[in-house]
Amino acid sequence: MSYKNFETSSPLVACYNSTSQSTTGVFDKIMSIDxxxxxxxxxxxxxxxxxxxxxxxxxxxxxxxxSLGFWSSFHLNGTRQYQGLDVCSGISTASFKAPEQFFTxxxxxxxxxxxxxxxxLAGSGTSIYITAGYPRLTGILLK
Amino acid sequence: MTFVKSFVKSSIKSDILQNKxxxxxxxxxxxxxxxxxxxxxxxxxxNDYQFVLPAxxxxxxxxxxxxxxxASSTSTITFQWYDETNSxxxxxxxxLASQTDPNQVDPWYNTLASxxxxxxxxxxxxxxxxxxxxxxxxxxxxxATLTFSGIRNTKAILRILQT
Numbered sequence: 001m002s003y004k005n006f007e008t009s010s011p012l013v014a015c016y017n018s019t020s021q022s023t024t025g026v027f028d029k030i031m032s033i034d035x036x037x038x039x040x041x042x043x044x045x046x047x048x049x050x051x052x053x054x055x056x057x058x059x060x061x062x063x064x065x066x067s068l069g070f071w072s073s074f075h076l077n078g079t080r081q082y083q084g085l086d087v088c089s090g091i092s093t094a095s096f097k098a099p100e101q102f103f104t105x106x107x108x109x110x111x112x113x114x115x116x117x118x119x120x121l122a123g124s125g126t127s128i129y130i131t132a133g134y135p136r137l138t139g140i141l142l143k
Numbered sequence: 144m145t146f147v148k149s150f151v152k153s154s155i156k157s158d159i160l161q162n163k164x165x166x167x168x169x170x171x172x173x174x175x176x177x178x179x180x181x182x183x184x185x186x187x188x189x190n191d192y193q194f195v196l197p198a199x200x201x202x203x204x205x206x207x208x209x210x211x212x213x214a215s216s217t218s219t220i221t222f223q224w225y226d227e228t229n230s231x232x233x234x235x236x237x238x239l240a241s242q243t244d245p246n247q248v249d250p251w252y253n254t255l256a257s258x259x260x261x262x263x264x265x266x267x268x269x270x271x272x273x274x275x276x277x278x279x280x281x282x283x284x285x286x287a288t289l290t291f292s293g294i295r296n297t298k299a300i301l302r303i304l305q306t
Contacts, residue, residue, distance in 0.1 A: 011155075055157035055304060071297065082159065085209060085239075085254050086297045101254060103302050105157050105183075140304070142155050 012038040013056065013139040015048055020062075022129040026118045029128075030075070031060070031135050033114070039141060048112040048137065056139035058084075058114050059101045062130040069119030070128070072135070074104040077111050105142075112137070155306055156183040162211060162299040165192060165285070172220065172276035172285045174210050176301040184305040193227065194272050194303075198265040203306045207257040208274045209299030211286060212239055218281025224258040227271040234258025236277060254299075262306075274301070 014037040021032050030046050040048045060072050071086040084102035106112050114135050118126060158181050165175030178188035185200040196204050212220050219240045223232045237256035260270055 055155075055159075055302070057302070082161065082300055083297055085211070085299060103159055103300055105159055140155055140157075142157060 011141045011143075013040050013048075013050065013054055013137065013141065014038045015040045015042060015137045016133055017130075017135060018132060020130060020132045022127065024127045025124050026120050026122050026126055028115055028117045031072075031114045031116060031130070033135070033137065040137075046113055049109055050106065050112070050141065051108065053108060053142040054106045054139045055142060056106055056112070056137060057101060057103050058135050058137045060114075060116065060130060060135040061100070062128065062134065064126065064128055066122050066126040069122065070100070070116065072100045072102045072114060072116045074102055074106075075111075075113040075115055076104060076106055078113075080115065155304065156185075157305075158182060158184045158186065158301075158303045160301040160303075162209070162301075163191060167285070168192060168273070168275075172210070172212075172222075172279065172283075174208055174222070174274035174285075174299070174301070176208070181303075184303050186303055186305070192273050194301075196260055196265075196270045196272065198267055198269050200305070201262055203262045204260045205257065205304040206234075206260070206272060206301065207255045208301040209237060209255050210239060210274070210276075211297060211299050212283040213286040218279065218283035220279050220283050221277045222274060223256050223277045225273050225275045226260075227273060228268060229270070232275075232277065233260070233272075 015033050016035050017032045018035045023029055032046050033042055033048060034045060036042055040050060042048055058074060069086055072084045074081040081104040082102060084100045114137060160176035160180040163175045163177045173192050175191040178191050185197050187195045206224060210220060210222050221236050221238050223236045224234045226233050235257050237254055239254060256274060
């Protein structure tokens, strides 16, 4: 005897952006998402909705031309969630030394977005380059 | 014989806890997390740094946790989950470096220490875990939270997954 808990969907979430993305200047940015390997409906190029609760992790990797504060968070229905560990602080002209990781638990049909933030003191000439394939938003559906 | 499909809910549960202030435990930098945020899994804690995985749950667990350090000179910390019940470190280590600016966090490698505790690892007793420093260089302290110019509020988190 066997049964499946998820009859019509994979219990995995794996969404990402297939191309690189970049900005110049200091501002908060909702990150683009355009691809999903498993569960997840993407709308507007940046918003994911899931039919179930989920335990989610995001990570982001790239480069900057400046020493700055740079960190990421999930947004659920427009509300910022736990901040990541700010991987890029103090790094000048270098790749991030490790992917920035951030987490949340989402509810049914939450509007899920991911955001990066740059510290205002980084300066207007600050450029951010996010490697193709990032951010990656992965997780497990909870039923 | 007739089988009826069972649409019982998945037993997977998840909790996310925020890092919080806490003193060294027996001279070892030990991560503290807000135990009041335990709401979905069967994990319990009475002191924010020891997390009890109940044998009675029959579950397997994944724990991923981070630390935040601060220092006046470049310092590093390697940390790992410690199985207090069986007196051994388990899982993959996390690593973090602090630059000279105490407001800067500068991870080089994994920023999370992770471990898996399988249901078969329980031998009838609960398993108590804590996230501890394994090695340190420099003069890092454990601030739990870093704030900078009002908008950055950096905290590490503990994520628990239970089957």
